[in-house]
Amino acid sequence: MKKVFSRPRSLRKVPFHYCPGCGHSIIHRLVAEVIDEMGLREITIGVPPAGCAVLAYFYFDFDMGESPHGRGTALATGLKRALPDRLVFTYQGDGDIAAIGTAETIHTANRGENITALFINNACYGMTGGQMAPTTLLGQNTTTSPGGREGLRDGYPIRLSEMLALTDGSAYIERTAVNSPVNIRKTKKAIAKGFKVQMDGLGFSLIEIVSPCPTNWRMSSHEACQWIEKEIIQYYPLGVIKDVTKRGQGC
Amino acid sequence: MRGNHVVAEAAIRAGCRFYFGYPITPQNETPEYMAAALSKLKDGVFIQAESELAAINMVIGGSMAGVRVMTSSSSPGISLKQEGISYLAALELPAVIVNMCRGGPGLGNIAPAQSDYFQATRGGGHGDYRNIVLAPSSCQELAELTMEAFDLADIYRIPVIILADGMLGQMMEPVEFPDHKNPKKLSPKDWALTGAKGRPGRVIRSLILDPVLEEEHNWKLMRKYERIQKKEVRYETFLLGDAKMAVVAFGTAARIAKGAVQKVREQGLKVGLLRPISLWPFPEKVLVELGKRVKLFFVFEMNMGQMVEDVRIALGRDGDIHFYGRPGGVVPTPLEISRIISSHYLRKRL
Structure with missing residues (x-):
């Protein structure tokens, strides 16, 4: 019988530990599929963050080097400069890339480092138990913004991807989501595009992926996907933010 | 030759082609020399990072890739690098870190001091670990110990600190350098991240959630430290x-x-x-x-x-x-x- 669906070569035969309804499992699979389809497994080095996805190295079957919290893009810079012909990507949460690691992220983008950052935006700190993240929406209840986030007290949800698009070194930036089959397909295409931009040597690429966190949002998986559609995407619109391969697009 | 230049030249002669740093007095001549010298080498990489935090993490990345890599700074900057030095120790990654120590605590001043002895010899960052710490007292020794530091770092897969001070960094003395080492002829690192060509993926990590396994990792480090204590005492x-x-x-x-x-x-x-x-x-x-x-x-x-x-x-x-x-x-x-x-x-x- 013809096999039409199987585990990607770039994923180990290990069940994911992520919570039910979490987006990481989907995104891991997409990354593995893209790397397989592009034939890059043997030249890939991934950099997992501190956060839920730190254990990504148990699932991906290619080289992985763990980063201190927030420093992924700086660490990836060292890797990529030493091995310029490899595919180097970071896998970072919103607290990692947009709070503690903001400086590293902006300057890595500004240097046009030829790496790809996968920025998983779930609007909270997942691993530590659902605290407020830089991406937490106004009014959103978290364990450290009880009663809802207030802009003038807690700061406003940050639009990191738009900020990074302003740097001359960034080449490709897109925001996607994994809350529906359509958006999952678009996310896979975006990851492939980011990796291609890197392999073509065009500069820094980043895919922000809005991802459900039903456990910390205190929702069912279905509600979480709907909440992304109704709330998060309204504040964080999906689509290509910058693409240097297309003239006249982006900022 | 000026001490800070000696360090840089010695690093290049040791086969170091990767330097990541952030300016701070009294060691700025080291990154300046590196910027000029590495840009002339085909395989040289110099990055002036946005912070010491970024610089030490670039060092971690370069070290993971298996190359000889260095950063330098002075006391307040070394404090900022401590997080990364703790990771280098945990991940068993070789790196050379130069501290041209200055007066402190806090911002202190830019005059020569030895106030970072505790920080250097007790680990410096969080967790139970040690660094090899070498203390030169002349420009000649700066050259020799810097070159040796790269060898020790590779042999033991450990961060090596050169603890000098603003006086040694700024003073000028005649120096005889050992010969160049070709980075391509250094022994290969079979643990480095290079891409999983023809093999399963390799992982370099320090998160060990099981306390029993983390304890095992600590004892493994300890046994390494004991070997170093037996073999690498210099005076x-x-x-x-x-x-x-x-x-x-x-x-x-x-x-x-x-x-x-x-x-x-x-x-x-x-x-x-x-x-x-x-x-x-x-x-x-x-x-x-x-x-x-x-x-x-x-x-x-x-x-x-x-x-x-x-x-x-x-x-x-x-x-x-x-x-x-x-x-x-x-x-x-x-x-x-x-x-x-x-x-x-x-x-x-x-």
């Missing part, structure tokens, strides 16, 4: 043969102390000098042996008394140990030190 002795009193000092302070010992020898006092070159591993056994025939010890440091604790640990209660320190970036003269040495010596009626 210099000066006129200790017939000495009744031993001065213990490192780096710039040892240089001043050497002058002071010479002065008191002219007065007929039998005083010698022990200069620890490896601050970790500390030459503890040498001190224990010395303590069997010398009863009076004098420790001089350009801080409020840090290495003196290691001297006390080595000699225990038996040692008659005196300390003199000048913290804050003050550099005393050999005459000042010689007066204190002779007053201790004469009071004891040795």
